[in-house]
Amino acid sequence: AQSVTQLDSQVPVFEEAPVELRCNYSSSVSVYLFWYVQYPNQGLQLLLKYLSGSTLVESINGFEAEFNKSQTSFHLRKPSVHISDTAEYFCAVSDRNNDMRFGAGTRLTVKP
Amino acid sequence: NAGVTQTPKFQVLKTGQSMTLQCAQDMNHEYMSWYRQDPGMGLRLIHYSVGAGITDQGEVPNGYNVSRSTTEDFPLRLLSAAPSQTSVYFCASSSNRGPYEQYFGPGTRLTVT
Numbered sequence: 001a002q003s004v005t006q007l008d009s010q011v012p013v014f015e016e017a018p019v020e021l022r023c024n025y026s027s028s029v030s031v032y033l034f035w036y037v038q039y040p041n042q043g044l045q046l047l048l049k050y051l052s053g054s055t056l057v058e059s060i061n062g063f064e065a066e067f068n069k070s071q072t073s074f075h076l077r078k079p080s081v082h083i084s085d086t087a088e089y090f091c092a093v094s095d096r097n098n099d100m101r102f103g104a105g106t107r108l109t110v111k112p
Numbered sequence: 113n114a115g116v117t118q119t120p121k122f123q124v125l126k127t128g129q130s131m132t133l134q135c136a137q138d139m140n141h142e143y144m145s146w147y148r149q150d151p152g153m154g155l156r157l158i159h160y161s162v163g164a165g166i167t168d169q170g171e172v173p174n175g176y177n178v179s180r181s182t183t184e185d186f187p188l189r190l191l192s193a194a195p196s197q198t199s200v201y202f203c204a205s206s207s208n209r210g211p212y213e214q215y216f217g218p219g220t221r222l223t224v225t
Contacts, residue, residue: 004154006154009152032212032213034213036216042218042219043202043216043217043218043219044155044202044204044216045216046213046215049213090154090155094212094214096212098143098145098160098162098206098208098212098214099157100145100157100212100214101157102147102154102155102156103154104152104153104154105152105154
């Protein structure tokens with residue numbers, strides 16, 4: 001089965017600074033890649049996804065992630081973060097059988 | 113559409129008690145799953161179902177049972193609660209026809225004393 005490693009458990013950053021949340025995956029088959037966000041005391045919401053085609057995918061609130069097949073990575077980036085981006089972010093990988101595996105999560109804290 | 117709904121939102125059980133966590137979806141999704149979320153461990157798959165009448169085990173199935181009698185509902189049963197089952201439980205659903213993104217319910221916070 002596939003697996004996901006999120007390389008940072010916590011990322012503190014100042015408001016308006018850039019941020020990168022790192023995600024590596026392993027799989028022997030073709031996969032789909034996802035980033036989910038979880039705000040305090042809420043469920044998970046899809047932030048963005050890579051299915052096929054362009055390796056750079058974007059969300060509506062300024063995040064982007066790039067699929068790098070050779071490095072088996074799907075890092076999440078934002079050029080300028082806001083206080084409201086404070087949340088936990090989960091990278092996930094799924095195969096065509098809907099078997100989705102999650103990383104341990106990265107807690108992003110944006111400080112004023 | 114309500115999406116994925118879960119009840120209850122909070123529950124406290126004593127060791128040895130049993131209970132059922134309810135999950136329903138109104139998106140006609142074939143695939144449904146249950147995860148538990150524990151600090152530092154992300155989400156771990158408990159059980160899943162690819163359609164009515166079909167269920168299978170995930171990574172951490174011990175102590176839990178599921179059934180899928182309808183497309184809409186996927187209840188999770190704790191047979192004899194243990195403190196190790198203290199966690200936040202999420203139900204999710206997705207289409208079997210792609211693109212396989214999962215839609216999550218709001219979660220149930222369970223404490224076993």
